[in-house]
Amino acid sequence: MEILIILIVAVVLLFAIKDIRRSLISRPAFGFFKRVLPPLSPTEREAMQAGDTWWDADLFSGRPDWEKFHQTQAPTFTDAEQAFIDNQLETLLAMLDDFKIMQQDRDLPKDVWDYIRKEKFFAMIIGKEFGGLEFSPAANSYIVSRIATRSISAAVTVMVPNSLGPGELLTHYGTDEQKNYWLPRLADGTDIPCFALTGPEAGSDAGAIPDTGIVCKGEFEGKEVLGIRLNWSKRYITLAPVATVLGLAFKLYDPEKLLGEQEDIGITCALIPTSHKGVETGERHLPLNQAFMNGTTYGKDVFIPLDWIIGGQEFAGKGWRMLMECLSAGRGISLPALAAATGHLTQRMTGAYAYVRQQFGMPIGMFEGVQAAMGKIGGTNYILESMRRLTVTALCEGKSPSVITAMTKYHMTEMGREVMDAAMDIHAGKGIQLGSRNYLGHGFMATPVSITVEGANILTRNLMIFGQGATRCHPYVLKEMEAASNPDEEQGLHDFDELLLKHIGFAASNFFGSLWMGLSGARFNESPVSGPTARYYQQLTRMSRALAMTADMAMLVMGGDLKRKEMLSARLGDVLSHLYMASAVLKRYEDDGRQSGDLVFVDYALQHHLYAIGEAFKGFFANFPNRFIAWTLRLAIFPLGNHYHQPDDSILQGISTSMMQPGVTRDRHTFLTYWKDDEKDPTGHMELAFLAMREHSDVYKRIRKAVKRGDIDGNLNGDALVEQARAAEVISAEEASALSRTERLRLYAIGVDQFAAGVIEDKNFY
Template sequence: MLFLLILLVTILVVFGIPDIRRSLISRPVFKIFKRILPPMSATEREAMEAGDVWWDGELFSGQPDWFALLATKPPVLSADEQAFIDGPLEELLAMLDDFTINQEDRDLPPEVWAFLRKHKFFAMIIGKEYEGLEFSAAANSYIVTRIATRSLSVAVTVMVPNSLGPGELLTHYGTSEQKKRWLPPLARGEELPCFALTGPEAGSDAGSIPDRGVVCKGEHEGKEIIGIRVSWSKRYITLAPVATVLGLAFKLDDPDGLIGDKKSLGITCALIPTSHPGVKIGDRHWPLNQAFMNGTTSGTDVFIPLDWIIGGLDYAGKGWRMLVECLSAGRGISLPALATASAHNAQRFTGAYSYVRQQFGLPIGKFEGVQEALGRIGAYSYSMESTRRLTVMALCEGYSPSVITAITKYHLTEMGRQVMNDSLDIHAGKGIQMGPLNYLASGYQGTPISITVEGANILTRNLMIFGQGATRCHPYVLKEMEAAAREDEEQGLREFDALLFKHIGFAAGNKMSTFWHGLTGARFANAPVSGETLRYYQQLSRMSRALALCADVSMLTLGGELKRKEMISARLGDVLSHLYMASAVLKRFEDDGRQQADLPFVHYAVTMHLYHIGHAFNGFFQNFPNRFIARSLKILVFPFGNHYKMPADSITQEIAEATMMPGVARERHTFLSYWRDDETDVTGHMELAFLAMHELEPVYKRINKAQRAGDLGQDLAGDALAKAALEQELISPDEAQKLERCERLRMRAIAVDRFCPEALKEGKFKALDVLSD
């Protein structure tokens, strides 16, 4: 007892008296922490500190507050936003012919450019005080997604001025004079912006851009002033060929100390009229057969005034921070919108085609091989739309969550790639023949564009999601890093000491809870709902604990080496990503009123996300450098093994059947997909055939029965089929008339475009009538 009493007193003294604790424990740990702390470049530090933490922080904590998530209200469109969607947006969609835009004109028609300017499609993020529309992130995402279901080129043209570019940078950082000068004409479409960041040797690493500006004296408008002489060479710049104002990122130096003490200020953003002497707008690029304007710009020793720096002199050298903080629009709105648009179209039209296209007397969607791909399309589309909504919700709540937008951009564009591949597999020959009736080709060709821009996906997955998320979302690590970076080491030690034991308690709690959840299958974890989705919340809470534990151990044991272990960190990033997307699916299910028809989609999506979480953990345990720690973590996380599996075939088949069934559920799942009630239109020919065939389903059943019995020819189609069925008294005259129309629609739906060889040789893409002889 005396020994235990002495031990207890010793522990209380060591841990309870700050000076002794800091001397014996915190100081040695502090030194180790500073030694293993990964080195950071200035651009990395600015990226790390930019943006906010939202639901990603909850998932990283190991204790996500599901009640708080479900209590968050989805954004509601304002009256002005709804009026714009019902009016100018629908008018625009009716004007567009994507095949003509991409294949014939390789530009938007003049009337479309005029319409976009007149109705301020380029001004959704500009405030009303500057004549803009001032729409919410929800409206912005809805509008861009809806346009993208009709024309990717037009969607990109609209999205760029409303994401990363002069409009957003001016809104957030511009001086009062700059806003008054530029925002009204940008809102009216009198000025068209582009933003030049990427160069031949500077893509993802903006810190390596060679474009330079030097503070010096020069002449502007007949007067000698202090300004900047800047040279640049940029490529891949969307809207550059038609831009009237150029946003430019470059490194700024002040060798003579004309504006301060620092000789190298860092990345700076300036706004330059393209008519300014020395500015060169180069030739166009041609991004994968898409017609949106994209090209090059350059300049050599172009002299500009200091007040052309966005934000004025106070923001000289702060350009990278500005850019990173504004990336949420591109990553969280625009690129996910393009991917989700492809998914909406794929689900709607591939479901219709799978019913309309028949083999052996059955819709091809009845064959299990097709059902596997069709089910995946439906489930992925549901998950993508759910994730788009949740991310937009964060933006509408006022957050700028850099990790979440990176997750959304990466996974929606990758899932969009899978959806488009599955759609092409099902359509086969119809999907690969170019022409006005091919509604897949543009989305398929455009998929790699979304994957590549705003940071190529390999970078996003391997460096950003976990590399940024592990530090940004962790409850203590970023604060500990800030303490370690203090110039006053004693002050840093005191801050570190206060955090260290909270961190130890956090880690110990995650270790015990992870093992407990593993032993019990998380059956005692809290869940905000009952019913069929309850177990999903419990399993996601369990995996959240496991992520927090494995992330802590990885950072502790690998330190700065973790930054270079991209495959290890990417797998932990995958865990975080699939936790987020599964959360989005469950949130959507609740927000939509727990629709019974949606349960197969929910079951597939969450089960699939859990499977990918388990798969990522397996790869993490298998490849973690310290084998003892790897085996220990695996026992803690999966004491009885990893039992997450892909969804059952029966769920896949339920989804496949649902995508081939017209009705309310199909409309809810593909509500952003545009289609026109016109059988010659790319969007209408398949939809009208699909609806007509469902209406005449009893007629086709009678005809198929007669064909199997040998009473009707197997090779009949079109008017001949209707005539023969009428003669056999299988159908009434009224049904025969409907059947003739339906057969015409069906034959157009399964047909593909064709062209005169001479016309194609001459570059004329006028398609022939697919039903003509």
């Protein structure tokens, strides 16, 4: 006993007396930390410093403040935004014929281009003082999403100028002269912008761009001025074939030191009219058959004055930081909007089709195999919309959370792919045959585009989410990195010593907290709500604490090697992502007033996310190189085993039933989907058939019973079915008229388009 007391006193003194602690603990730890500190390239460091943290920091800390989280107000539209949505947006949607755009013209019609420019769809992020609309991220996201349910090509055309590009860069960094000249022209559609970053040798590693600018003297407007001689070759640039002004990213060098003592100035952004001598644009790509303008731009020895640098000479070399700060916001709006549109469209149309399309005398949505796919569509769409709303909430608060927007872009585009695949499986031939009645085909082809752009998904998951999250969201690591890189070593050691003591306490608390939550099943964790979702909050807090502990241990043991072990670090990124998505679902459920019809969707989402978190930890423990540490972590987190499971079959069936039931729940979950009350409309024909069949469901039940009795031939449809049902006195004369209309709608809805020879020729496709 005495020995134990002496040991405890010794440990307390060791940590309590600063000089002893600094000499025996902090200094050796400081040296170790400097050795294992992952090396950061200049572009990585700038990316790390760009943007903000938000709810992701709470989740990564292991101590999410749910009460604070619930106090976050979901954004609403201003009167001006709502008026635009009700009028200009609806007008544009009615103008879009996606089959004609995609398969015949390979472009938006001139009247659509004119309307988009006239009504300032390109100017949603430009300030009112410059003639723009100055809409919120919430309105921007809603508008792009709704357009995407009608035409991906039109949505991309609208979204790009309102995402990363000249408008946003000028707004944040432009000189007064640049803003006053360019922003009004961009706002009223006089100029169409594009932004050129990606090249043949530089995609996700944009810091490796070979495009160069050399500071030199040259002739401009008849005078010798100080400027830049540019050489570039870019590809995959959306709107390049029609752009009148080019935003360009390049590496700037000053070999003659005309600007100062630095030769390698760094990545720089400039704004150049495409009519400027030497600028080449217009060679067009064909991105998976999509009709939006996307192409190349290049230039050789193009001279521009220095004041064409966005922000002026002062911002030379600051281009990468500018891009990262702007991209982190745009990444959370544009491509997630397309994914949300996919979710809304597939849920509404698949639910309708699964009821309208019948097999063996019953809707195919009654078959369990189809119900499993429908459950995935409906449950995933609930996650998609929840994640879109929560991320937009952060952006509307003025935040630019780089880790959250990376998670949002990656997971929403991947989930968009999953629901589209499931919808295509259910629609089968209806989804494959292109034509004016196919509302899935073009979206299916466009899905890989979202997966690829604004950071390929593989690299976003494997490098960005945990790579940035581990340092940006951790309460101490980034500060410790800054202390370790302090050129004043003694000051760095002083700062590190104070941080280390807190970090040790943080780690110990996480370990014992995780173990206690694992043993108790997290039943003693606080929940901000009571009722059926309370247990989910308790489990998410438990997994948040487990992530904090595991990430700490992984960084301590592996140091810089963790950055290169992408399969391991990506799994921890998955844990953070699923915590965020699960939070978004719970927040939406509360914001919407705990609608009873939503609970089955919430159950699907939370069971799915907790299972995914458990699987991510399982994979991490199985592959962590230090087996003792892996065993210890697993024991602390899951001392009684991992009991998370995939959503129950009953949940999938509940969702599929809801999807085939017209009413408030279906409308709330699919409100972004555009359709017209017109049986020839691309989505209207399926919606009208569905509503008609639901309205007359009792008639179809009587007919099925008559078929079983042998009173009616089971192979009949259309007017032949109506006539025989009337003759057998299964339906009344009034019902016969309604059934005739319903059968016409049903047969048109399950049908596909066909074309006479020569109507569609090869020249229209290539």
